[in-house]
Amino acid sequence: MSPSDNYRRIYHVVRRIPPGRVATYGQIAKLAGLPGHARQVGYALHALDTASPVPWHRVINAKGRISLRSKSGPDLEQRMRLEAEGVRFDAGGRVRLDEYGWSGSGTRALEWR
DNA sequence: GCAATGACGCTCT
């Protein structure tokens, strides 16, 4: 099997993420058909480029934090993009998964306007 | 083929 096939699936799920909303790696992995493989999701996204057609910036960890990979370049860009979509960060740089979390676990009434 | 690493998740403290 081609490992790229798995990546493709993950990218597809990430593309399904509605604007103004964020999804966790576990969520992506589950929807991608890889329950429990949250790490591989991160791997797949890491292989992506900052200019990739995939909204990787909407993917964060379960803590609602932006996972830093190595440098502080793309990370800041991710936060900037999310803020541009209407996602608010707290002082700790965390996002309210209970509100912005995908699958509308609770609040989707905010809409993305 | 084996060993080490890693955009993570979950539980305990």
Next chain:
DNA sequence: CAGAGCGCCATTG
């Protein structure tokens, strides 16, 4: 609520 430790698995060297 925040931080640290442990675990699961695929990718890379």
